[in-house]
Amino acid sequence: MIPCKPKVAFYWCASCGGCEEAVVDLAEAILDVVAKVDIVFWPVAMDFKRKDIESMAAGSITATFLNGSIRTSEQEEMAHLLRSKSQLLVALGSCSHLGGIPGLANLFDRTSILREVYIQPPSTVNTGGTLPQAHYQDNGHSLELPVFHETVRSLDQVVDVDYYIPGCPPTPKTFAAALQTLLSHQLPEKGSVLAPDCALCDECPRKDTKPEKPVFSEFKRPQQMLVDEQKCLLAQGFLCMGPATRAGCEALCVRGNMPCTGCYGPTSRVRDQGAKILSCLAALLESKDEQEIDRVLGTIPDPVGTFYRYALPGSLLRRKKLDGVPQAPLAPR
Amino acid sequence: MLNRDPRASEISQDRFEPRIVAFFCNWCTYLAADLAGTSRLKYAPNIRVVRLMCSGRVDPQFVLDAFAHGADGVFIGGCHPGDCHYQEGNYKALRRYRLLKRVLKDMGIEEERFRLEWISAAEADRVRSAINQMVEKVRELGPLNLQVKDAPKASTEEVCV
Numbered sequence: 296m297i298p299c300k301p302k303v304a305f306y307w308c309a310s311c312g313g314c315e316e317a318v319v320d321l322a323e324a325i326l327d328v329v330a331k332v333d334i335v336f337w338p339v340a341m342d343f344k345r346k347d348i349e350s351m352a353a354g355s356i357t358a359t360f361l362n363g364s365i366r367t368s369e370q371e372e373m374a375h376l377l378r379s380k381s382q383l384l385v386a387l388g389s390c391s392h393l394g395g396i397p398g399l400a401n402l403f404d405r406t407s408i409l410r411e412v413y414i415q416p417p418s419t420v421n422t423g424g425t426l427p428q429a430h431y432q433d434n435g436h437s438l439e440l441p442v443f444h445e446t447v448r449s450l451d452q453v454v455d456v457d458y459y460i461p462g463c464p465p466t467p468k469t470f471a472a473a474l475q476t477l478l479s480h481q482l483p484e485k486g487s488v489l490a491p492d493c494a495l496c497d498e499c500p501r502k503d504t505k506p507e508k509p510v511f512s513e514f515k516r517p518q519q520m521l522v523d524e525q526k527c528l529l530a531q532g533f534l535c536m537g538p539a540t541r542a543g544c545e546a547l548c549v550r551g552n553m554p555c556t557g558c559y560g561p562t563s564r565v566r567d568q569g570a571k572i573l574s575c576l577a578a579l580l581e582s583k584d585e586q587e588i589d590r591v592l593g594t595i596p597d598p599v600g601t602f603y604r605y606a607l608p609g610s611l612l613r614r615k616k617l618d619g620v621p622q623a624p625l626a627p628r
Numbered sequence: 629m630l631n632r633d634p635r636a637s638e639i640s641q642d643r644f645e646p647r648i649v650a651f652f653c654n655w656c657t658y659l660a661a662d663l664a665g666t667s668r669l670k671y672a673p674n675i676r677v678v679r680l681m682c683s684g685r686v687d688p689q690f691v692l693d694a695f696a697h698g699a700d701g702v703f704i705g706g707c708h709p710g711d712c713h714y715q716e717g718n719y720k721a722l723r724r725y726r727l728l729k730r731v732l733k734d735m736g737i738e739e740e741r742f743r744l745e746w747i748s749a750a751e752a753d754r755v756r757s758a759i760n761q762m763v764e765k766v767r768e769l770g771p772l773n774l775q776v777k778d779a780p781k782a783s784t785e786e787v788c789v
Binding site: 589598 | 684687688689691692693695696709719720722723724726727728730731734735736737772774
């Protein structure tokens, strides 16, 4: 008799495909994975349809790995569908964990985004100002398209999520370790982020050169000066998100001479990653003079885009306030 | 969530009454507010005071959390520059405040909803005037309304991609 292997599904929502790449980047190890599980759904790589999932019994998928944030009605439906068919739902990657890069769209409203894309580009001729419609009728044919939501949401703002695998994308090592944990019979506490619960600085190869208290009189950007390859990036005046970011990537960016941008999200003790790095960096300024403080802080041109690059929908405020439009619910996570 | 104030009966029902969360330093502004009370100085009842050991203890998360949970304004009171009980705490508060103000502006929250004041233990009258000014300003701005439980689904229809 063929032993019953755990069934696994992969799905993507508002994302770039990098997380799917991270799964493929397991390389030979993916054969071990395939030996241990049955992949029942993976639109990017295998030919299964939505109806295949719909015909399954509730809870018949052992684990679904869903990457991407939720911004359209179709993604929302798929999240609900996969949730109902899965024993475990795992948010894979920054987008489904905290909203990710697509989540920065929460700094704008839907109308201005659609105008920017369909009306304003110099290469676009759209004299009628036509925008995509959810329902369209022509010559007796009708067309339905997904609704584009005002606000981008992380997966757990739409459905119940069991575990999170952080990263943009998660490194193959993070993914493999998380998979190993899930296949073991000792599941971690529900809601856990499957990566080490300490700051990136803890596993940074430059840790020893980090001064007890780095002091800033300017925030530099990597293109402005030659980066010392050994020394802590904060000590060199770069804005590195390491102190407010979860470890697990083995400081890949820092090893490549680029400051951390924070894709692994905060540790379990922090609710709002951006607020925490803001707090840390501002406290480390040298000046006590208000004008000089403003000048130094002015060398961070885009604080929200920098501090919340991967975590805006998952932050305390979630989105820019909309004028005159009902807000998305701000219920506690 | 910030509940209705038990003193609500004292507050006018006809006009918008802002809810303002105030973080006061234990060594100066809180004492000043205390002095204002014992001196029978009357100030607007719209603030909810949270006493902290130092304005440097105001984690930006506290401020964002207050706004996200229904506050219309946030007020931080600390010792005058050079007077901090812990030497540097108020300077840290100042730097965080300057940067957080920019973040809030980018998030569509008006600047006047977030204020930092240096108020020493002797300046009871300043507590009164600063709070009254802020309450008036926020009243003019109107409710922030970040806390809306059920956004109607209709707001997400008709346009799509």
